[in-house]
Amino acid sequence: MSLVKKIKTLCDEKKVTFAEVERKIGISNGQIRRWDNVSPKSETLNKVADYFDVSTDYLLGRSDKKRYYDLTEKDEKDIQIKLEEMINGLNSKDGYAAFDGQILDDMDEEDKELLISALENSLKVAKRVAKQKFTPKKYR
Known part of the structure; x- marks a missing residue:
């Protein structure tokens, strides 16, 4: 184009x-x-x-990324790995839960989906903000 x-x-x-x-x-x-x-x-x-x-x-036309802080495939994979760690942490007794019990197992499916979606969106926003804030000018 x-x-x-x-x-x-x-x-x-x-x-x-x-x-x-x-x-x-x-x-x-x-x-x-x-x-x-x-x-x-x-x-x-x-x-x-x-x-x-x-x-x-x-x-x-040298790049398909509109902005330097847009997420790459690698960023998306890293987010999915971190999300998986967080979900596993919510399900274990030693994980993120501050009380004895498994958080995700006690939730209905809709609430699980909403929680996982919220966590994923939070990770994406955090990654984008970090790229904006900490990418040196010479790489923008």
Whole structure:
């Protein structure tokens, strides 16, 4: 997908026009459309990437990840491993439970699903926030 098409897709997602983006980032009217034939300056490309909160690599087609802090397959696998550990900890008498008993075995199926889903979402949010907060600038 070309740079202009990617920006058009991002504009559609955000419900803005090229003209609005150009005004917001301070470039001349019609500049984005010209990028089909002429390469943009790196500063201008960075402004567009910042506006849409995506990486320049994504805009240029070098990466499918929109943001540097998006979760990778490895992150997803790590989360599933940690989730499994947490579930096992809830089921054991020596685990996370502060009282004698097995938490998940005493719950009905719907409550189990809700708890597991909440734990998984919490782990994903925590991973994303950690990547945003602790990724060095040179790797963003």
